[in-house]
Amino acid sequence: MTITQLRYVLAIAEYKNFTNAAEKCHVTQPTLSTQIQKLEDELDILIFDRSKKPIELTDVGRKIVQQAKNIVNESDRIKDIVDQQKGFIGGEFKLGIIPTIMPTLLPMFLKTFIKKFPKVILKIEEMTTDDIITKINDGHLDAAIVATPLKIENIKERVLYYEPFVGYVPDDHALSSLKKLTVSDLNLDDILLLEDGHCFRDGVLNLCNSIKDGTIDKFQLESGSIETLIKLSNEGLGMTLLPYLHTIDLNENMQSKLRYFSPPPPAREVSLIYHKSELKMQIIESLHKVISSIIRGAIAFQNVQIISPLPK
Known part of the structure; x- marks a missing residue:
């Protein structure tokens, strides 16, 4: 039994296809199939049911996959x-960042980090929190920047900063x-x-649900981006709430529409997860240090009320 064979097992378990798994592992399909066959012969069991499509x-096989993940992770730890x-x-x-954080935070730290750690x-990659959790657990992401707390057993969270909500009112x-x-x-x-x-x-819904009981009414409009929300608000279709970092680069006219909350303002907790x-901890530590040092100059808010992103 080899670690390489176990990596092949994990690839097939993920892609449910020998050809796609071989491409992912950068080997030919016959090479991958031969190694899986050797492993099954050695263990005298079938890991995969090839009759299913x-x-x-x-x-x-499911039990073997769980153990293979542990073994592969521990082998990576040696390096x-x-x-x-x-x-x-x-x-x-490999770093994942959620869409409402990516456009504001990434330009703030990326150049500094690359220069310091060439x-x-x-x-x-920009992706939703759900996709990030899946990819971290599958070993396809080393870390991510998301809104927390998430309270997920296999995932650790290290707070980077607290970002207040700001009202954008036409x-x-x-x-x-x-x-x-x-x-x-x-x-x-x-x-x-x-x-x-x-x-x-979800954070906005949780914030509003703290003052309103019962079911959520139908919303007027929903959008896929904060920039679109601002444009819709400018058209008089309603107010919206923005993360603080999204307000920094607004023009003077848009700045006049901002309304801050009385202290303590509602805020989201942003963490590196x-x-x-704990693989590649030396890079995780470096990333955390760079982002934390830069963000301290942009957000001075500490006395905040954390609003959970967990759906209620």
């Missing part, structure tokens, strides 16, 4: 130990005369929201 794991001993900070690092090959709106907002001023039926699947949307196996 797509291929399925057998009962014992980590050597890298840390040598003080080496480099290699490929041997790290960052591969960054001039003809009933709340435009207020200098400061309170949570009780909000009316869920009048707030433009991101479409389902965004954790910032990674698997409990």
Whole structure:
């Protein structure tokens, strides 16, 4: 039994297809099939039920896959130990970032991080929190930046910063005369929201549900991006809530529509998350340090009320 064979097993379990798994592992399909056959012969069991389309794991195969994940992770840890001993900070690092954080945070830290750690090959992908959790657990992401707390057993969270919610209120709106907002001023039926699947949307719903019982009414409009929400609000279709970093680069006219909350303002907790196996910790530590140091100059808010992104 070899670690390479176990990596092949994990690839087939994920893709449910020998050809696709072989492409992922950068080997020919006959090579992969031969190695899987050798492993099954050695163990005297079938890991995969090849009669099913797509291929399925057998009962014992599911148990083997769980153990194979542990073994492969631990084998990867050996390289980590050597890298840390040598003080080496480099290699490929796959980072996921949710859509409501990516456009504002990434430009703030990316250039600094690349300059400071030129041997790290960052591969960054924008994706939803649900996709991020799946990919971290499957070993396809090394870390991610998301809204927390998530309270997931296999995933560790390290807070980067707290980002307040800010009201964006068009001039003809009933709340435009207020200098400061309170949570009780909000009316869920009048707030433009991101479409389902965004954790910032869940945070807004949780915030509004804290002052309103019962079922959620139908929203006026939902959008896939914060930029579209701002444009819709400018058309007089309602107010919206923005993460603080999205307000920094707004023009003077848009800045005049911002309404901040009375302290403590509602805020989201933004964290760097990674698997409990703690692989590539030297890069994770470096990433956390760079982002934390940069963000301190942009967000001075500490006395905040954290709004959970967990759907209620």
